[in-house]
Amino acid sequence: MLTRNLADVVIVGAGVVGAACAYYAARAGLDVSVIDRGPVSGGTTGTGEGNLLVSDKEPGPELALAMLSLGLWRELADVLPSRIEYDAKGGLVVASNESGARALRDLAVRQRVAGVTAHEVPADRLRELEPHLASGLAGGCHYPQDAQVMPALAAAHLLRAAGGRVRLRLGEEVTRLLTGADGAVRGVRTQTGEIPAPYVVNAAGAWGGEFAHRAGVELPVQPRRGFVLVTEPLPRVVRHKVYAADYVADVASDAADLQSSPVVEGTAAGPVLIGSSRERVGFDRSLSVPVLRRLAAGATALFPTLAGVRVMRSYAGFRPYLPDHLPAIGPDPRRPGLVHACGHEGAGVGLAPATGLVVARWLSGGDLPLDIHPFRPERFPTAA
Incomplete structure (x- = not known):
């Protein structure tokens, strides 16, 4: 018999961006399921250097996101164990x-x-x-202000610090999204069953375009x-x-x-x-x-x-x-209930906390910490 597990949000991807989304969503009082076809940090996060950089960014939306994230990483360094190897080395x-x-x-x-x-x-x-x-x-x-963390440890400890509101489902692949008659997201299906939820977050990293396509929208990751x-x-x-x-x-x-x-x-x-x-x-x-x-x-x-x-x-x-070098963060109006948090290129670790906070605030109806219009996922033209 297929199991059914209720959640407020399903996050697809257990890398550092997905972990940050889960951490801040749990702190906002949401029940979260995090699904990954591999282990925690099994994709891009596990092969990253853990850079938290402002030095390589021109003024604009990405730098604003990075500045917000730097402050959040400093807070997290006081909350998470020292084993994340936070190093404010410059x-x-x-x-x-x-x-x-x-x-x-x-x-x-x-x-x-x-x-x-x-x-x-x-x-x-x-x-x-x-x-x-x-x-x-x-x-x-x-x-x-430039700093560094050990990315795989950071992801693992963010998920652990999120507490009992987060359920990890590793080694499971999302085979399709569940949708209602109106096309809105209603959860996901994996090979072990269905997980109903009103929101699904695409935190699939380099595979974010593939997952978006599976959800019926195009995102050129x-x-x-x-x-x-x-x-x-x-x-x-x-x-x-x-x-x-x-x-x-x-x-x-x-x-x-x-x-x-x-x-x-x-x-x-x-x-x-x-x-x-x-x-x-x-x-x-x-x-x-x-x-x-x-x-x-x-x-x-x-x-x-x-x-x-x-x-x-x-x-x-x-x-x-992504072609304009900005991540896709926020709700996708083409598929109500689908939220993106991917496309960060080499800055995913550095931008993870701000991305997670933005996603959690949007999911919980809180005030957004910055303007997310530049990161809207539907900004790319659809191929003819």
């Missing part, structure tokens, strides 16, 4: 030439107007922040593959998240072919994480030795001392890309 963006340094200064001026703290760092003072940094750089900007190298433990060799100014342009790029710029950061546990690459190749997880070599070369160009360091492992992940 970021350092460096330029290899004077034109790049000017572009960094211009961006910092605009960001400061939006509330970002950004300090220009002349070339001769870069090593005060990063003693092992390469010589010959033209300057940089220091962003003390595409996977954007990236690789990360993980070194042996090197405590305090790299003190901040350090990246080249080209990284900002790569994040904003619409190109499908490979984009790569050096990103190097230490972690609370000791290993150094090395990125960054972006390419749209579908869900192909194949190891690309040329990309890994490019990442290693970029990292050693920034930190020559890494040339003799062992890489312990590498892994690939998929960022959920």
